[in-house]
Amino acid sequence: MSGTGYPTFDTTVDKTNRLLKEIEHAYGWPKDRRNQSYEALRAVLHALRDRLTVEESAKLAAQLPLLVRGVYYDGWDPSKVPQKMGKDEFLRRVRGEFRYDVQDGMERLVQTVLQALRQYVGEGEWEHVRASVSRDLAAAFPA
Template sequence: MAETGYPSFNTTVDKTNRVLKEIEQAYGWPKERRKQSYAALRGVLHALRDRLTIQEAAQFGAELPMLMRGVYYEGWDVNRVPVRMSKDGFLARVRQEFPYEVKGGIEQLTRTVVDALKMYVSEGEWADVRAGMPKDLAELIS
């Protein structure tokens, strides 16, 4: 566990590290490739945030650990959302923030990140998120 001197910060750093490690383990990446797991997490969080309505984005963000919540809200412009995206558009949005080649492609990477996020976001919230999306996109994040 990271020691920041403040228990809430220690907890959020630990939770974020767990998600990053889940992504890294799924691909066999060493910790030295942390920038890639971070880019994957950030890309999926931003694509989700921008696809959701303002209210749903806020509800989803409220369930994230504090540090991931900061990443999620970074650069958010509520005047430009929701952005209508199909599955292909969503994957293109993730690709914008993940410029690396990855085994299995961006779709598999997105599924891996979503699986890692499920540690901290309730199934009920995932159901709410999926409910407002086209079927192909809802299946991607199920």
């Protein structure tokens, strides 16, 4: 657990670190590559955020840990959403923000990040998000 002296901050730092560790563990990345797992999380969050409507985006963000929510909203322009993206466009968008080479390609990276995020999002909201994206992209979402 982090030691900022503020329980809310300590909790969100701890949750964010656990989420990043889950991504790292899935790839066998050592902790010293934390920036790589952060960039994976950021790239997927931004592509997803820009695919959703403002209302759906806000509902999803409300369920994320506070620190992750900040990453989600960083640089967001709600006047430019939703952007229509099928799976291929979504993967290209993630690739554009993720500068590292990754084993098994972008689709596995997206699935890994979504799986890590899944633990923070309620079943109903997760299904709303899945229903808001194209059918081929929804297939990448863990059930």
